[in-house]
Amino acid sequence: MGCFSSTQRIQFPGYENPVALASETAFSVSEVEALFELYKSISGSVIDDGLINKEEFQLALFKNQKKENLFANRIFDLFDVKKKGFIDFGDFVRSLNVFHPNAPLEEKIDYSFKLYDLDGTGFIERHEVKQMLIALLCESQMKLADETVEIILDKTFMEADADQDGKIDRSEWQNFVSKYPSLLKIMTLPYLRDITTTFPSFVFNSEVDEIAT
């Protein structure tokens, strides 16, 4: 048991003990181990260094359609908690934890706010929302006249920006999301509930007995 875990530590900088990670997150120990299987395949896809860089992340998300885009960059930046330019296993598990169906709503609201606050000013500003709308239109090859985009923005800010200061702060976001709970659907990945069935190979590598010592 000890040998196996030190091998993992050598190969994977940032590898963390599944028991520790499980205790901090909504995942069970076996789920963390299943995530490790996923992590290994993603982190080794371009450079086999045990870390996920931006290219590997995009490859995992978009498979063969490797593309640079606003949202993938934003999500990568959020996963890259320590701002080192790569995602280690701890970052990976803790970030995915927010997307777990059982994660607290508060965390999902927080994360989505940070996601949309593109420049990290602590506010979601109109120009940021516009930028994201335009990115969506590019991705979906849908044309909307600039007029229509402006009207959608107007309507959104009328509703969301309670103090009408041109930007949405954290508490305005909270209120807005309570009115439109479907906005948080992107913050939940139902896959995470069945992770041990999706990645069953962990069973052979399990280093931890279910009974914690």
Next chain:
Amino acid sequence: MDAERTVPTSSNFINAFQLIAMNNDLDLSGLFEEEDDNIQKTKLGSKNTISDTFKKIEAAANDLSLSIQRQNNKIKIHPGRSFARCSRSHSNLSAEVIEVAPAHCVVEICKSAGELSVYKEFCKSLSSLLTEKSSIASVAPDAADLSDESQETASSEEEVNGSKDPRGYSSS
């Protein structure tokens, strides 16, 4: 056109965040899914009202002798009898209409099983119907929409969204 900048009382505009949330780039399920050729998705823009958009979907299906079944905002498309090759395999093809603005919709076509050729044919058929200027005189839109239309024709070159994108667009 300044009058158009006032917020319409109509609630038929999606809010920006709902629209943004539709972006597939925000969907992390890609991390967990194997590349599955069975699953295909396309989004098409429709410069029509929601009911006209449904009419066009029906027309596109009819053109290919496909039968349809509507469930709220989603239309399930089944291979008709003339597609004898498809009838033995299970086919799962649908078109969902999302209203973005009073005369703008997004149609999301999704195939999770079945022949790729049917899916592609349907996308092509619908895409060309959606880019045609509607010959059906729609229920008279209000003045805002009418002037919006002519404004769009005049200033199509100046459209902000993606005008710098080299790919260009084929949908209206």
